[in-house]
Amino acid sequence: MSKGVSTSTDKNIVDKSRSHRNAAVSKAVRTTRERLQAGPSNASGFDKEMLGLHVDTMLQGAIAMPFFIILVTAIGVSLSQKLDLVAWGITALCVNAIGILLARRAKAIDIPADKVNYWRRRFLFVQIVLGICWAAFIFQDCNTCREANFDFYKAAVLLIALAATAMGTFLLRNALLFTFAPVVIALGALTMRSGNPAYMALTVIISTSLIFLVFMTNRMHRSNVHILSVQAEKDDLIAELEVAKSMSDEARRRAEEANMAKSRFLASMSHELRTPLNAILGFSEVMSTEVLGPLNNPIYKEYTGDIHRSGQHLLDLINEILDLSRIEAGKYDLNEEAIHLVEITEDCIGMVQLRARTKNISITEQFEYGMPSVWVDEKAMRQVILNLLSNAVKFTPSGGEVSVKVGWTAGGGQYLSIKDNGPGIPEDEIPVVLSAFGQGSIAIKSAEQGTGLGLPIVQAILAKHNGDFMLRSKLREGTEAIAILPAKRVLQSVPAIEDAPAVERRRKSFA
Numbered sequence: 001m002s003k004g005v006s007t008s009t010d011k012n013i014v015d016k017s018r019s020h021r022n023a024a025v026s027k028a029v030r031t032t033r034e035r036l037q038a039g040p041s042n043a044s045g046f047d048k049e050m051l052g053l054h055v056d057t058m059l060q061g062a063i064a065m066p067f068f069i070i071l072v073t074a075i076g077v078s079l080s081q082k083l084d085l086v087a088w089g090i091t092a093l094c095v096n097a098i099g100i101l102l103a104r105r106a107k108a109i110d111i112p113a114d115k116v117n118y119w120r121r122r123f124l125f126v127q128i129v130l131g132i133c134w135a136a137f138i139f140q141d142c143n144t145c146r147e148a149n150f151d152f153y154k155a156a157v158l159l160i161a162l163a164a165t166a167m168g169t170f171l172l173r174n175a176l177l178f179t180f181a182p183v184v185i186a187l188g189a190l191t192m193r194s195g196n197p198a199y200m201a202l203t204v205i206i207s208t209s210l211i212f213l214v215f216m217t218n219r220m221h222r223s224n225v226h227i228l229s230v231q232a233e234k235d236d237l238i239a240e241l242e243v244a245k246s247m248s249d250e251a252r253r254r255a256e257e258a259n260m261a262k263s264r265f266l267a268s269m270s271h272e273l274r275t276p277l278n279a280i281l282g283f284s285e286v287m288s289t290e291v292l293g294p295l296n297n298p299i300y301k302e303y304t305g306d307i308h309r310s311g312q313h314l315l316d317l318i319n320e321i322l323d324l325s326r327i328e329a330g331k332y333d334l335n336e337e338a339i340h341l342v343e344i345t346e347d348c349i350g351m352v353q354l355r356a357r358t359k360n361i362s363i364t365e366q367f368e369y370g371m372p373s374v375w376v377d378e379k380a381m382r383q384v385i386l387n388l389l390s391n392a393v394k395f396t397p398s399g400g401e402v403s404v405k406v407g408w409t410a411g412g413g414q415y416l417s418i419k420d421n422g423p424g425i426p427e428d429e430i431p432v433v434l435s436a437f438g439q440g441s442i443a444i445k446s447a448e449q450g451t452g453l454g455l456p457i458v459q460a461i462l463a464k465h466n467g468d469f470m471l472r473s474k475l476r477e478g479t480e481a482i483a484i485l486p487a488k489r490v491l492q493s494v495p496a497i498e499d500a501p502a503v504e505r506r507r508k509s510f511a
Contacts, residue, residue: 046225046228046229046232047116047117047120048111048113048116049228050171050172050173050221050224050225050228051106051111051116051119051120051123051171051172052106052111053171053224054123054169054171054172054175055103055106055107056107057168057169057171058099058100058103058168059100059103059104059107061168062100062103064164064168065096065164065168066093066096066097068160068161068164069089069092069093069096070089070093072085072089072137072157073085073086073088073089075153076140076153079142079144079145079149079150079153080140080141080142080143080144080145080150081144082140082142082143084140085140088133088136088137088140091133091136092130092133092134092137095126095129095130095133096130098126098129099123099126099127099130102122102123102126103123106119120172120173123172123175124172124174124175124178127165127169127172127175127178127179128178128179128182130179131178131179131180131181131182131183132182134158134161134179134180134182134183135182135183135185135186136186137154137157137158138154138158138183138186138187138190139186139190140154148198151198151199151202154202155202155205155206158183158202158206159205159206159209162176162180162183162206162209162210162213163213165179165180166213166216166217169217170216170217170220170221171221171224173218173221176210176213176214176217177210177214180206180210183206184203184206184207184210187199187202187203187206187207188203191203259328262325262328263325263326263328264325273314273318274315274318277311277314277315277318278315280307280311281308281311281312281315284304284305284307284308284311285308287300287301287304288301288304288305288308317453320453320454320457321453323383323453323457324436324453324456324457324460327457327460327461327464328460332460332464334376334377334380334464334465335377335378335379336375336376336377337375337376337377337378338373338374338375338491339373339374339376339378339381340371340373340374341371341374341381341406341414341416341485342367342368342369342371342406344378344381344382344385345367345385345404345406345416346365346367347382348382348385348386348389349363349365349389349404351386351389352386352389352390352393355393356393356402359393359396359397359398359399359400360398360399361393361396361398361399361400361401361402362400362401362402363401363402363403363404364401364402364403364404365404365405366403366404366405366406366407367404367405367406367407368406368407368408371406371407371408371414371490372490372491372492373490373491374414374485374489374490374491375489375490375491376465376485376489377461377464377465380461380464380465381461383457383458383461384416384457384458384461384462384483385416385418385483387454387455387457387458388416388418388454388458388481388483389402389404389418390454391454391455391481392418392419392420392422392479392481393420395420395422395423395479396420396421396422397422397423400420400421400422401420401421402418402419402420403417403418403419403420404416404417404418404419405417405418405419409484409487411486411487412487412490413467413484413485413486413487413489413490414484414485414489414490415482415483415484415485416482416483417480417481417482417483418480418481419478419479419480419481420478420479420480421477421478422478422479423475423476424473424474424475424476424477424478424479425471425473425475425479426475427473427475430471430473433452433455433471434455434456434459434471435452435456436452436453436456439452455469455471455481458481458483462483462484462485465485465486465489466486466488466489467483467484467485467486467489468483468484468486469481469482469483469484470482470484
């Protein structure tokens with residue numbers, strides 16, 4: 001089969017559907033998959049997101065630090081009775097205000113990826129200046145109160161400030177270290193200058209607390225980076241699933257369009273072919289039966305018989321194509337009525353009996369009589385039974401046997417089983433013979449090739465009846481075809497009305 005571009009009607013209908021869109025979708029899938037597989041190799045891949053979270057945290061807690069600075073200033077002034085702390089408080093408030101304004105500015109704009117480090121350095125610089133303010137707080141003294149009390153006050157303030165800064169800046173890498181490194185340096189210098197054991201103890205406490213909190217904030221920072229990484233992976237997965245779903249929907253839509261186009265084409269062409277074919281069949285039959293006069297040449301008579309047989313075969317093929325196309329297009333309507341499965345099976349056996357006798361094939365029957373009627377389309381069920389019987393007779397060798405069974409299923413439905421002792425079908429070819437126009441290797445080698453539509457039509461008709469079809473076969477042992485009607489298709493027996501006269505069941509015969 002050629003792999004070139006097809007120019008058939010169906011192919012044109014399919015090919016004109018947005019090839020450029022499919023290319024774009026495929027590119028999106030590849031890009032998403034590469035981004036998902038690569039991912040950020042380290043925390044720097046989420047610097048922009050982490051900076052945005054830090055800005056949000058600063059704005060949400062914008063009142064907390066100014067309130068704390070004002071409280072520290074008020075308590076310090078009340079203890080020392082000096083206004084030096086007021087100047088310190090104003091300076092610290094101004095630095096904090098600069099940080100808040102910087103955060104508002106960052107929130108108002110979309111920071112480009114190449115400017116993230118620049119903005120991060122600006123926030124770190126503000127933290128360093130604020131740390132210098134806290135270092136200046138250490139050098140405040142009190143002449144009107146006990147030195148130990150004021151030192152305890154400063155130690156408590158620094159520990160609270162350290163904890164508050166840790167909670168407010170853990171999303172900004174190294175912010176806590178940059179803020180309180182000046183404080184530790186100032187405490188060390190003050191301890192060396194004064195030799196006061198209290199300052200030495202405070203230096204140890206603040207340094208130890210800083211190391212611990214830096215460790216904890218780094219872990220919290222990594223945890224948030226991991227959360228962002230998981231979120232990014234989830235978003236990428238969702239994006240890839242959405243793209244894959246859109247591709248699947250597009251492929252399904254195109255397949256449905258192609259299938260409908262095929263069905264329309266087959267139905268249209270079948271009707272167009274059947275009209276002149278009927279004329280050919282009619283004229284060839286008239287000529288072969290010599291209705292209008294004898295054919296003096298016997299060869300011509302043989303030719304007209306061949307024309308009629310070939311035309312009849314072609315008509316059968318067209319009818320099968322029409323049936324299959326109507327079923328696939330959803331235009332196959334069932335004319336349901338109550339029938340007895342055994343009766344129509346017997347009628348169909350009579351129709352193939354002559355052909356079976358010519359091959360010396362015996363057809364054995366094993367029926368369960370007295371079963372209730374089933375609610376089905378009689379014409380469709382006859383087609384199912386005839387297709388299965390014809391296949392069995394066709395592929396059973398001369399002198400063989402075909403067994404036909406009708407009975408109950410375990411679920412309360414009814415079944416029809418047709419089994420032959422022909423050459424059988426290889427297991428790997430069963431899906432092939434169940435597909436439209438599919439034929440197994442035995443059928444291809446046989447002189448009696450069919451259209452390959454019989455079993456697909458059987459499957460489709462049974463599916464319309466909510467039934468099942470099973471094909472069991474073993475090579476060189478034979479094939480068994482089973483058509484199953486569900487229990488809901490079986491009509492319950494109704495007691496006869498005593499006054500009504502009994503009506504003898506009429507057996508239909510098509511033999």
